[in-house]
Amino acid sequence: MEEIALVDTYQVRPGDFRTAGEAAASIKRKLKQLGINSAVLRRISVASYEAELNLIIHSFGGSLTMEMTPVELRLYSRDIGPGIADVDKAMEEGYSTASEEARDLGFGAGMGLPNMRRNADAFRIQSKVGKGTTIEMCFALQPAAEGSR
Amino acid sequence: MKVQDLMEILSARCLTCQANLEAEVSCGYACDLLSWVLAHGRKGMAWATVQTHLNVIAVAVLMEMACVILVEGVLPEEATLRKAEEEGLAILSSDKTAYELCGLMAKAGVLPPEA
Numbered sequence: 001m002e003e004i005a006l007v008d009t010y011q012v013r014p015g016d017f018r019t020a021g022e023a024a025a026s027i028k029r030k031l032k033q034l035g036i037n038s039a040v041l042r043r044i045s046v047a048s049y050e051a052e053l054n055l056i057i058h059s060f061g062g063s064l065t066m067e068m069t070p071v072e073l074r075l076y077s078r079d080i081g082p083g084i085a086d087v088d089k090a091m092e093e094g095y096s097t098a099s100e101e102a103r104d105l106g107f108g109a110g111m112g113l114p115n116m117r118r119n120a121d122a123f124r125i126q127s128k129v130g131k132g133t134t135i136e137m138c139f140a141l142q143p144a145a146e147g148s149r
Numbered sequence: 150m151k152v153q154d155l156m157e158i159l160s161a162r163c164l165t166c167q168a169n170l171e172a173e174v175s176c177g178y179a180c181d182l183l184s185w186v187l188a189h190g191r192k193g194m195a196w197a198t199v200q201t202h203l204n205v206i207a208v209a210v211l212m213e214m215a216c217v218i219l220v221e222g223v224l225p226e227e228a229t230l231r232k233a234e235e236e237g238l239a240i241l242s243s244d245k246t247a248y249e250l251c252g253l254m255a256k257a258g259v260l261p262p263e264a
C-alpha cells in the first residue's frame with residue numbers, strides 16, 4: 001500500500017494578488033524543513049507559485065494540494081472554473097488571457113503553464129469549460145542518476 | 150561579491166534596514182515580467198526591475214535571491230518594504246536605468262544566470 005507521509009491543502013482566492021505566493025512559500029518552507037534536495041525544491045517552488053498565481057488570475061477559486069510519498073511529491077491544482085477552452089493553446093509560451101490588472105503587475109506573460117510543465121517530472125492538465133481545471137504534477141524526490149534499485 | 154559590494158559599485162542605497170548585506174551575489178538579471186523571472190531566477194541573483202508590488206518579494210524570496218534593485222528611482226509600496234524587512238531581503242534603490250545598472254554589473258564581473 002502506498003505510504004503518504006504528508007498532505008496539505010491551501011485554498012486560493014481569486015483576484016487576491018496581495019496574498020499571492022503565500023501558499024507556495026508555505027509549501028517551500030515545509031519541504032525545506034524535511035530536507036528535500038535544493039534543486040528539486042527550486043522546481044517545486046516555481047511550479048507551485050505559477051499554479052497559485054494561475055488560480056488567482058484566472059479561476060473562480062480553487063486549491064493547491066501537496067502530497068508526499070517516500071519517492072515523490074505530487075502537486076494538485078484544482079479549481080471550480082471557468083475552465084480552459086483550448087488547452088493546447090494555453091500550453092503555448094507567450095499565450096495568455098490574463099486581465100489588464102494582472103499584466104500591470106508583471107503577470108500574464110503566458111509562461112505559467114509552460115513553466116509548470118518544464119519544472120515537473122510529470123505534468124497533466126484536464127479542463128472543461130463550465131466545470132474547471134485540474135493540474136497534476138509529480139516531482140521525483142530521489143535523484144534518477146543513482147540508477148535502478 | 151556581496152550585496153554591500155554591489156551597492157558600492159552601483160552607487161545604490163539600501164531601503165531595508167534588516168537586510169542581509171553579506172549575502173553572496175551569484176548573477177545579475179533585469180526583467181519586469183514575473184513569470185519570466187521565475188523561469189530564470191537563481192539563488193543569489195541580483196534582480197533589477199521597475200515592479201514595486203508585493204509579488205516582487207514573493208518571487209525574490211522563493212528564488213532565494215541576494216537582492217532586488219529598483220531602477221530609475223521607483224519607490225516600493227509600503228507593504229512591499231515591510232515584507233522585505235520580514236524576510237531579510239535587501240531592496241536596493243538607484244536613479245540609474247536598468248540598462249546602466251546591468252552595464253555596471255557586467256563590468257564588475259557579475260555574470261548572467263546560467264541557462
